[in-house]
Amino acid sequence: AQSVSQHNHHVILSEAASLELGCNYSYGGTVNLFWYVQYPGQHLQLLLKYFSGDPLVKGIKGFEAEFIKSKFSFNLRKPSVQWSDTAEYFCAVIPTGGGNKLTFGTGTQLKVEL
Amino acid sequence: NAGVTQTPKFRVLKTGQSMTLLCAQDMNHEYMYWYRQDPGMGLRLIHYSVGEGTTAKGEVPDGYNVSRLKKQNFLLGLESAAPSQTSVYFCASSYGSGGTYNEQFFGPGTRLTVL
Numbered sequence A: 001a002q003s004v005s006q007h008n009h010h011v012i013l014s015e016a017a018s019l020e021l022g023c024n025y026s027y028g029g030t031v032n033l034f035w036y037v038q039y040p041g042q043h044l045q046l047l048l049k050y051f052s053g054d055p056l057v058k059g060i061k062g063f064e065a066e067f068i069k070s071k072f073s074f075n076l077r078k079p080s081v082q083w084s085d086t087a088e089y090f091c092a093v094i095p096t097g098g099g100n101k102l103t104f105g106t107g108t109q110l111k112v113e114l
Numbered sequence B: 001n002a003g004v005t006q007t008p009k010f011r012v013l014k015t016g017q018s019m020t021l022l023c024a025q026d027m028n029h030e031y032m033y034w035y036r037q038d039p040g041m042g043l044r045l046i047h048y049s050v051g052e053g054t055t056a057k058g059e060v061p062d063g064y065n066v067s068r069l070k071k072q073n074f075l076l077g078l079e080s081a082a083p084s085q086t087s088v089y090f091c092a093s094s095y096g097s098g099g100t101y102n103e104q105f106f107g108p109g110t111r112l113t114v115l
Helices: none
Strands: A003-005 A010-014 A019-021 A024-026 A031-038 A044-050 A056-058 A064-068 A073-078 A087-095 A108-113 B004-007 B010-013 B019-025 B031-038 B042-049 B065-067 B073-078 B087-094 B110-114
Touching: A003 A087, A010 A019, A019 A108, A024 A073, A031 A064, A031 A073, A044 A056, A044 A064, A044 A073, A073 A087, A087 B042, B004 B087, B019 B031, B019 B087, B019 B110, B031 B073, B042 B065, B042 B073, B073 B087
Parallel strands: A010 A108, B010 B110
Antiparallel strands: A003 A024, A019 A073, A031 A044, A031 A087, A056 A064, A064 A073, A087 A108, B004 B019, B019 B073, B031 B042, B031 B087, B065 B073, B087 B110
C-alpha cells in the first residue's frame, strides 16, 4: 500500500515570500499525484494534478509542483504568496492503475501574515 | 452542474443516535467514496462504491454502513453514534479507476458532532 508524507505541518510566511511544501510518497509503481487546498471552513479544492508527461505541473492561483520520480517527491511551490493563500494543503497519491486507493498526507497548515 | 452535494451541512447527535448522510453527484460518475477528516490525520477512506449496488470497505469502516441503490447517490449511515465519530465527512466521486479517471471530485463536507 502507498503512503504519503508531508513533513511540514505548520508553515508561517510573510506576504510575498516564496513557498515550497514538501510531499514524499512511498509506492513501488507508477502513480498519479494531486495537491488539494482547503480554505478555512471550506471544502477541498483541486490545486493541480499530475498524470503523465511534463513533470512540472502548473495549477490554479500561481501554484506549481514538480514530480521528481527518483526522489518520490511532488513538492508544491509558489513564488510569492498572498494573505489569501492561508489554508491547509493536502498532497494525495493513487496508483496509476487506480484501485480506488487515493491516499492523503496529513496536511500542511499555511498561514500567511501581512 | 452542481457537482457533488452533501446533506446535511452540520449535525449534532447524542451518543447512541443514528443518522444518514446523503451524497449526490450529477456527473454520471461510476465510483463514489466517503472520507472522514480529523485534525492531523488528513482524509481517511471509510467506504467506497465502484458502481450502483456495490460497496466496499475502506481504511476505517467500523461503525459505518453504506448503500448505493442509485448511481447518483451514496448514503453513509451511523447506526449508533459514538463521540469518536465526531469529524468532518467528505463525499467524493470519480469516473472510474485508472489514469485520468483517478481524479476525485469532492463535496462540501458535513460537520458532525457526537455528544
